[in-house]
Amino acid sequence: MKDLIIKNGIVYDPLNGIDGEKKEIHIQDGKIVEKASSDAKVIDASGMIVMPGGVDIHSHIAGPKVNSGRSMRPEDKVPECNLKKTKTTRSGTGFSVPSTYLTGYLYAKLGYTTVFEPAMPLLEARHTHEEFMEMPIIDKGAFPLFGNNWFVMEYVKSNEIEKLAGYIQWILKATKGYAVKLVNPGGVENWSWGRNCESLDDPVFHWDVTPRQIIEGLAKANELLGLPHSIHVHCNNLGHPGNYAHTIETFKVCENIEPKSSVGRERSFHCTHVQFNAYGGTNWSDFQSGASQIAEYVNSHKRLSIDVGQVVFTKYATTTMTGDGPWEFALHHLGGTSVWGSKPGTKWINGQVESESGSGIVPYFFSKQIGVNAIQWAIGLELMLLVKDPYQIFATTDHPNGGPFTTYPQLFKWLMDKKSREEELKSMSQKATTATTLKDIDREYTLGELCIVTRVGTAKSLGLRDRGHLGIGAIGDLAIYNLDPNNYDGLAIEKAFSSAAYTIKDGQIVVKDGEIVASPMGSTILAEGKLKDSVYDAVLEDVKARWRDHYSINFNNYAVQDVYAPKRKTVISV
Numbered sequence: 029m030k031d032l033i034i035k036n037g038i039v040y041d042p043l044n045g046i047d048g049e050k051k052e053i054h055i056q057d058g059k060i061v062e063k064a065s066s067d068a069k070v071i072d073a074s075g076m077i078v079m080p081g082g083v084d085i086h087s088h089i090a091g092p093k094v095n096s097g098r099s100m101r102p103e104d105k106v107p108e109c110n111l112k113k114t115k116t117t118r119s120g121t122g123f124s125v126p127s128t129y130l131t132g133y134l135y136a137k138l139g140y141t142t143v144f145e146p147a148m149p150l151l152e153a154r155h156t157h158e159e160f161m162e163m164p165i166i167d168k169g170a171f172p173l174f175g176n177n178w179f180v181m182e183y184v185k186s187n188e189i190e191k192l193a194g195y196i197q198w199i200l201k202a203t204k205g206y207a208v209k210l211v212n213p214g215g216v217e218n219w220s221w222g223r224n225c226e227s228l229d230d231p232v233f234h235w236d237v238t239p240r241q242i243i244e245g246l247a248k249a250n251e252l253l254g255l256p257h258s259i260h261v262h263c264n265n266l267g268h269p270g271n272y273a274h275t276i277e278t279f280k281v282c283e284n285i286e287p288k289s290s291v292g293r294e295r296s297f298h299c300t301h302v303q304f305n306a307y308g309g310t311n312w313s314d315f316q317s318g319a320s321q322i323a324e325y326v327n328s329h330k331r332l333s334i335d336v337g338q339v340v341f342t343k344y345a346t347t348t349m350t351g352d353g354p355w356e357f358a359l360h361h362l363g364g365t366s367v368w369g370s371k372p373g374t375k376w377i378n379g380q381v382e383s384e385s386g387s388g389i390v391p392y393f394f395s396k397q398i399g400v401n402a403i404q405w406a407i408g409l410e411l412m413l414l415v416k417d418p419y420q421i422f423a424t425t426d427h428p429n430g431g432p433f434t435t436y437p438q439l440f441k442w443l444m445d446k447k448s449r450e451e452e453l454k455s456m457s458q459k460a461t462t463a464t465t466l467k468d469i470d471r472e473y474t475l476g477e478l479c480i481v482t483r484v485g486t487a488k489s490l491g492l493r494d495r496g497h498l499g500i501g502a503i504g505d506l507a508i509y510n511l512d513p514n515n516y517d518g519l520a521i522e523k524a525f526s527s528a529a530y531t532i533k534d535g536q537i538v539v540k541d542g543e544i545v546a547s548p549m550g551s552t553i554l555a556e557g558k559l560k561d562s563v564y565d566a567v568l569e570d571v572k573a574r575w576r577d578h579y580s581i582n583f584n585n586y587a588v589q590d591v592y593a594p595k596r597k598t599v600i601s602v
């Protein structure tokens with residue numbers, strides 16, 4: 029591969045203190061270097077901005093529920109999303125749940141080079157990796173689900189945190205996972221009995237543990253291992269009016285848990301798609317925003333980060349999908365989608381994965397004219413604009429739950445341009461104005477701040493030191509956008525970020541002028557903690573002894589073989 033030199037671009041590299049400076053970037057053998065060879069290919073980025081490649085911390089792109097979403101919705105394959113095969117690309121389709129190859133291409137076109145799938149059922153991890161193998165260009169990682177797992181609840185109940193850490197270590201190896209994910213801790217297990225957990229102290233049936241204990245136990249075990257990312261939590265009560273207070277109570281559970289000092293991470297807790305957990309009011313008729321209370325907590329506590337889960341209004345329905353079985357059951361009964369001539373809530377899937385987790389899928393159409401949906405849209409933006417430190421909040425749509433990731437450029441426009449926000453606000457139900465504080469917020473993101481909430485902060489939160497910046501030794505993952513940093517409006521922002529002028533992956537140009545020009549396969553990113561061998565061995569003995577009570581398959585058929593992640597990078601705790 030030829031060396032690359034990017035000249036004349038205005039560079040944003042906040043981690044290295046560069047906030048819009050003309051600077052050359054040199055790449056050799058896939059990495060950023062001081063000086064490339066004299067015969068390097070030169071990219072003239074005059075009139076353009078240069079950033080590290082985008083890093084998405086939370087996007088449902090692969091695995092059994094994603095694929096069920098594709099199968100259950102043939103109507104999602106709208107003609108304008110069909111991609112014809114070319115010399116470089118395979119064909120693909122899908123609006124809210126794109127096919128595997130298309131997912132890789134679409135992310136690359138937006139200038140994103142790393143994406144994390146945040147809900148991998150352990151038993152079905154192989155499916156997630158099979159899809160990763162068919163997803164070109166981007167690097168991928170997956171978070172295994174721990175919040176409703178029987179082994180986890182056994183160790184939490186007996187307060188064996190070291191053994192819990194050993195179990196996490198084994199699962200990360202066996203499933204080729206990256207971080208500890210909790211979805212509605214305890215609630216999904218209770219849902220197997222037709223119930224849920226509505227408070228942090230509701231008991232989980234038959235296990236004599238509570239959501240509070242599960243969260244605390246997993247957070248402590250996570251820090252014992254020193255994993256690169258903190259625990260990644262989808263709270264109880266997602267989607268319900270008045271849930272903001274519960275969300276803040278959940279933040280408090282980990283308030284005093286310090287990140288293991290050697291990992292160099294400031295946070296011990298990440299709360300995901302908080303828009304869906306930032307609701308005020310007591311029912312759907314007095315539904316209102318609880319974003320300012322959430323932001324106030326985040327602004328005064330440095331040990332947590334959040335991502336937003338922004339709602340975006342789209343022409344077609346999206347496909348909501350989550351490991352939160354009881355929530356999808358509730359959403360199905362709330363109405364689901366009314367598009368495509370189907371009756372409200374006609375389509376619905378709920379699933380249970382043996383002794384581990386659950387899931388659900390419901391198509392949903394966010395409408396500007398529905399008060400609750402308009403308020404949800406405004407809450408996401410309130411969170412993004414009221415949280416002061418961009419290293420504590422990240423841009424996501426919880427793809428495809430709040431909308432497909434392809435709508436990110438619209439979110440960027442609303443963050444960076446108040447006028448665009450006001451125009452959008454006028455076009456929807458007045459509830460977004462009366463039941464939230466959005467109209468009173470003047471803040472507009474700078475390009476440096478946008479860079480942090482889309483790549484720098486996410487890479488840092490994930491503990492990925494080789495990306496999210498453009499310093500010497502970083503991988504050559506870059507995005508170049510056609511935008512004049514001194515003169516832009518909302519339209520220019522949306523246009524520039526919709527279609528990267530160049531995306532460079534590991535030093536190779538993969539997108540030019542918004543078109544895919546090369547389609548290499550990215551890596552799967554794994555994580556490993558530090559633990560005594562004796563603990564690990566004892567846990568394996570426990571797991572084997574209890575296996576028959578927990579699973580219908582053989583122990584030897586459980587782990588995902590190396591062949592399912594042919595190109596791997598493992599982040600090992602220090």
Ligand SMILES: [Zn+2]
Nearest residue numbers: 086146301426
């Ligand atoms: Zn999610």
